[in-house]
Amino acid sequence: MSEQYDAIVVGGGPAGVLSAYTLATYGHSVALLDKKRHDQIGNKTCGDALDTSSVTMLHQALGLELPEGEEVSDVLDTMTIATEEGKLSLEAPGYTVDRHIYGQRLLRECENLGVKVIDSAPVRGVIIEEGFVRGVTYKKEGKDEDIRGKIVIDCSGTWGAVRRNLPDGFSEGLHKELPDNHIAASYREIIELNKEHEFLHEIYLYYDKEIPSPGYIWYFTKGSKRLNVGTGWLKSDTSVIKGSMKKIFKNALHKVYSPDEYKVLVSGGGQIPIRPPFDCLTFNGGMVVGDAGCLVDPTTAEGHGPALMGGYYAGLVASEALETGDVSREGLWGYNRLVIGHFGARHAMSYIFLKYLRKIGQKGIGTVIKRRFFSEEELTSIFLGKELELGVGAVIKKLLRIFPHWGIALTFKKMKEEVIQIRDHYMKYPHDPLELPKWRKERDQLLGEKL
Ligand SMILES: Cc1cc2nc3c(=O)[nH]c(=O)nc-3n(C[C@H](O)[C@H](O)[C@H](O)COP(=O)(O)OP(=O)(O)OC[C@H]3O[C@@H](n4cnc5c(N)ncnc54)[C@H](O)[C@@H]3O)c2cc1C
Known part of the structure; x- marks a missing residue:
């Protein structure tokens, strides 16, 4: 037995x-x-990177101690999104562990x-x-x-x-199984610099033109001289990309730090599912x-x-x-309701956001940041999955700021509509398992894709 x-x-x-x-x-x-x-x-x-909200909730619910001592490499307060055109910083409390x-x-x-x-x-x-x-x-x-x-x-x-x-x-x-367009392949190194870096308490995403859209290279602080640096993109993009991921990564990294300024402590790759739950x-x-x-x-x-x-x-x-x-x-259905209630709408909105970032590409992202198309508050809303509240005046100001790239403004208007529709749909995730097929069919229609 x-x-x-x-x-x-x-x-x-x-x-x-x-x-x-x-x-x-x-x-x-x-x-x-x-x-x-x-x-x-x-x-x-x-x-x-680990945000504070989940570990705080678990501390309250189960008494689990927060990450502490050697478990924490740095305490975070900021997330920065950058292109060669400029950067925007958002408040993002958390840790690197x-x-x-x-x-x-x-x-x-x-x-x-x-x-x-x-x-x-x-x-x-x-x-x-x-x-x-x-x-x-x-x-x-x-x-x-x-x-x-x-x-x-x-x-x-x-x-x-x-x-x-x-x-x-x-x-x-x-x-x-997951199809290749729902999996990101990634590569990262933990490096030690021979000087202090400029990213203390910060996670920094840099949208680099040579990384497949909407790819970025990340610089996550691990203390004053150490960084976790990496990149990744959808597996389905791999076939059309010239050069290995490691080579593209190194090219991007070496624009900031030359090879004699750091040593690699650990390196490795991994796969990440990219779709709503x-x-x-x-x-x-x-x-x-x-x-x-x-x-x-x-x-x-x-x-x-x-x-x-x-x-x-x-x-x-x-x-x-x-x-x-x-x-x-x-x-066990209650588990579906808890997970979809907590992450369903947020991750589905983020999935739409990602699709639009792919559509406008690095150049579009650069324009949006340079012209301050989104305020820091709005970007935080997007990253936190909340609705964007825009009055007519704000919209006109945005259009003026983004002139002559109005196509981008229209793209974001469409994105906003889709994001709100999908959020509302995920809020209606069925109590009754028998209603799941209908809910799924409607969701697929909203996304324009069969998930
Ligand atoms: C390069 C990269 C960067 C990332 N960056 C971040 C980040 O900064 N912040 C963040 O929040 N998330 C990040 N993620 C995602 C994060 O790492 C995962 O979402 C998280 O680890 C998921 O936890 P898990 O327990 O589901 O799976 P995992 O952490 O993958 O754990 C799975 C476990 O299952 C075991 N296992 C696998 N197969 C078998 C088997 N057949 N039999 C027995 N055991 C098995 C493995 O050994 C492993 O211990 C990143 C992922 C990657 C790849």
Whole structure:
């Protein structure tokens, strides 16, 4: 007989540790499997930026301590968007964290609550009985093993180790795989400079003409002499781009720092899902959380906070379902409502914003910034996913400022209309699972794309 737990969590990144931690807090038995060695869990190629809102909420809800000490590389107060034409700065409280140290602490907190961690254990398949996922199969020290749980939570990142092994059509709105236009490939380096940099307390996005639109190179502070620098673009663009990502990245970086001014401490690549969350994140016997459920902001690629919050929501709803004994797709529906309520509208609006940035390209973005087409307040609204309030006077001023590039103004007018429509639609995410197909059809019509 294989071991039996209340919940099996696949993946020990932020989504996995928060799912496990929340369930264990409510007294459930949890096994967490990760393909990495125990001491490597949490270590991830990332930009390392983390906004304060998610960790503050989790501190209030679960008493989890905020990132502190060595877990924090720098405390952030500003986000700057720049092109060669000029720059705009927004207020953006947060941290850059050491993913490895912070991730290891969260893992320890899970173990302190009794979560069983099975490391070096790549999950390869799912156990399905009577239409429900009842466990997973994995490799351990060369042997095939299996483990069972009343609920299986897929927190294994963009690849979706559980999700991709579900039968076709297992849960409407949850896809097994992502097309290349919904995945960004990325490359980043952590560099140490031989002098202090100018980005202290700041995350800085520079829209460079040589990076595929609307691509930017990011400079995220890791303390006075260290920077996390990287770039990325949609995988579907890769075929039309000349040169490797690393080469394009280095060319952009070397416009600011010459090779003899820094050394590379760590480098690596990664994949980021770029779309609004799946329309359904539950299935009979389980859920998907974090990157596995596409809980990443499509414009900013911010997924760490949403993964932590998603894990908390999954743990809460799974705990209730374990009490009532209904772990069906419909029984877990409350999780869909929490995630779509928190991130659905915001990430769908951001997805539209991204489409428009692609349309106007770096040149358009430069014009918008140089002519101050958006105020800092409006840009903050866009990045925070709020409606833009514009009176007639403000619109006329904008048109004058952007003269003779009025095409851009019209483009943004259309974007604003679409953003508001999609926000309102996501606010109406159905309570009743039977209404999901109709909701999806209407959403696809609004987006002009079948998601
Ligand atoms: C280059 C880059 C830059 C980024 N920058 C930022 C940023 O600055 N700010 C931000 O908020 N977000 C950023 N993100 C996104 C952020 O890293 C993710 O959204 C976040 O880590 C998602 O957490 P997760 O727990 O869902 O997945 P992950 O952190 O990917 O964790 C998944 C875990 O599952 C394990 N796993 C995978 N497959 C299996 C398997 N088959 N069996 C067992 N275990 C498995 C992995 O080992 C891993 O531990 C960036 C991403 C990349 C790639």
